[in-house]
Amino acid sequence: MPSPFTEEHIHFRKTVRSFAEKELAPHIEEWERDELFPNWVFKRAGELGILGAHYPEAVGGSGGDFWFAVAKSEELTACRMAGVTMGLLVQADMATPVINDLGTPEQKAEFLTPAIRGEKIAALGVTEPDAGSDVSAIRTWARKDGDDYIVNGSKTYITNGTRADFVTLLVKTNPDAGAHGCSFIVVPTATKGFGVSKKLKKIGNHSSDTAELHFEDMRVPKRYLLGDENLGFMYLMQNFQSERIIGCTSAVAGVDRMLGDAVRYGRDRVVFGKPIIKREYWQQKFVDLYAKLEAGRALSYKGAESYNDDKYVRKEAVSMETVRIISMAKIFIGEAMTEISDQCLQFHGGAGYIEEFDVARAWRDQRLFRIGGGTTETLRYYVAKIMGF
Numbered sequence: 081m082p083s084p085f086t087e088e089h090i091h092f093r094k095t096v097r098s099f100a101e102k103e104l105a106p107h108i109e110e111w112e113r114d115e116l117f118p119n120w121v122f123k124r125a126g127e128l129g130i131l132g133a134h135y136p137e138a139v140g141g142s143g144g145d146f147w148f149a150v151a152k153s154e155e156l157t158a159c160r161m162a163g164v165t166m167g168l169l170v171q172a173d174m175a176t177p178v179i180n181d182l183g184t185p186e187q188k189a190e191f192l193t194p195a196i197r198g199e200k201i202a203a204l205g206v207t208e209p210d211a212g213s214d215v216s217a218i219r220t221w222a223r224k225d226g227d228d229y230i231v232n233g234s235k236t237y238i239t240n241g242t243r244a245d246f247v248t249l250l251v252k253t254n255p256d257a258g259a260h261g262c263s264f265i266v267v268p269t270a271t272k273g274f275g276v277s278k279k280l281k282k283i284g285n286h287s288s289d290t291a292e293l294h295f296e297d298m299r300v301p302k303r304y305l306l307g308d309e310n311l312g313f314m315y316l317m318q319n320f321q322s323e324r325i326i327g328c329t330s331a332v333a334g335v336d337r338m339l340g341d342a343v344r345y346g347r348d349r350v351v352f353g354k355p356i357i358k359r360e361y362w363q364q365k366f367v368d369l370y371a372k373l374e375a376g377r378a379l380s381y382k383g384a385e386s387y388n389d390d391k392y393v394r395k396e397a398v399s400m401e402t403v404r405i406i407s408m409a410k411i412f413i414g415e416a417m418t419e420i421s422d423q424c425l426q427f428h429g430g431a432g433y434i435e436e437f438d439v440a441r442a443w444r445d446q447r448l449f450r451i452g453g454g455t456t457e458t459l460r461y462y463v464a465k466i467m468g469f
């Protein structure tokens with residue numbers, strides 16, 4: 081596959097990398113300790129054009145294609161805190177694509193444009209305490225009442241959830257219709273009845289906030305419905321594809337950095353009179369790990385190319401073939417990157433288990449990828465269905 085990246089993408093990459101290395105990475109210790117990166121990060125990313133490079137100019141973006149989103153997801157990992165990368169990717173690629181696809185001009189002006197500028201923080205509210213992999217089982221109910229919905233229920237594991245200005249929320253508008261009764265609404269968090277139940281403590285991605293949310297008789301005007309009522313499940317399946325493929329490209333870039341760090345470490349670390357990277361055992365292992373990394377990258381680029389062709393070239397819905405490729409990419413990358421990151425930690429010996437080495441944080445951060453945005457097992461179940469097994 082010829083490189084999809086043009087001079088413009090490369091220029092954009094440099095902007096994102098410089099932001100990640102110079103403005104974010106110096107704060108690792110503080111933000112990981114505080115379990116929150118500050119809100120100015122969204123604003124600054126917006127000022128630099130990082131959040132909207134792949135959104136149309138009409139809504140405040142730069143009008144670029146999907147490869148800008150890919151470049152951003154890769155270069156942000158240079159901040160070496162997956163929590164920060166995740167918070168920004170939720171803002172740009174997970175909570176807002178559905179508004180860009182379905183929103184009215186008023187909805188875009190109220191939510192999407194300020195999110196692209198980093199002036200409003202966005203969250204995506206899908207998962208519930210009793211419904212994660214099986215999204216159709218969600219119970220948060222938006223009951224119609226005149227010109228409003230009255231929303232009751234809860235969501236959990238919501239990234240950016242403690243400080244979001246709005247949540248792109250999946251609700252049931254017909255509680256008896258399973259997947260056919262779901263709808264998307266956008267909810268400003270200043271609405272009466274909205275609450276953050278608790279901030280969740282995680283084993284990794286410490287610099288990001290993850291929250292449980294509740295809604296009690298929350299009155300949301302019907303004008304905040306995205307697209308058509310009861311088509312939310314279908315919209316979500318479309319939305320998941322950008323989320324998953326961007327997660328893939330980001331995971332591969334993060335693990336690529338881990339491998340580079342490990343090789344450098346292995347040149348200096350002398351054991352039994354020889355640098356460990358000179359041991360044939362590890363040389364063979366690293367060749368295999370790099371092969372898996374490149375296989376993961378190739379599969380993620382195939383998924384990104386398919387997505388770009390569907391959405392940016394043909395300007396159509398995401399095809400089932402694209403869904404299949406992206407799902408397989410996430411399955412493969414989830415497992416392969418977990419194996420690679422674990423070997424990188426092992427290669428460091430005791431140092432791998434000590435906080436001051438980046439590998440410890442990268443290892444625990446990386447583990448989320450097999451779970452968040454659809455677990456490996458659920459995706460296998462979908463792919464089997466698509467392939468008619």
Ligand SMILES: Cc1cc2nc3c(=O)[nH]c(=O)nc-3n(C[C@H](O)[C@H](O)[C@H](O)COP(=O)(O)OP(=O)(O)OC[C@H]3O[C@@H](n4cnc5c(N)ncnc54)[C@H](O)[C@@H]3O)c2cc1C
Pocket residue numbers: 170203204205206207211212213214236237238239240282285290448451452453454455456457458461
């Ligand atoms: C740090 C973090 C951030 C997150 N951010 C967000 C967010 O911003 N917004 C949001 O909406 N959600 C978010 N999530 C939720 C995430 O997407 C879900 O955790 C994920 O989809 C899995 O759902 P679950 O946790 O309910 O697991 P469950 O559905 O309870 O799954 C439990 C186990 O069952 C397995 N399983 C499920 N179905 C099958 C099957 N058919 N065959 C075999 N095994 C199966 C799963 O693979 C898993 O191993 C986040 C999660 C985390 C941890």
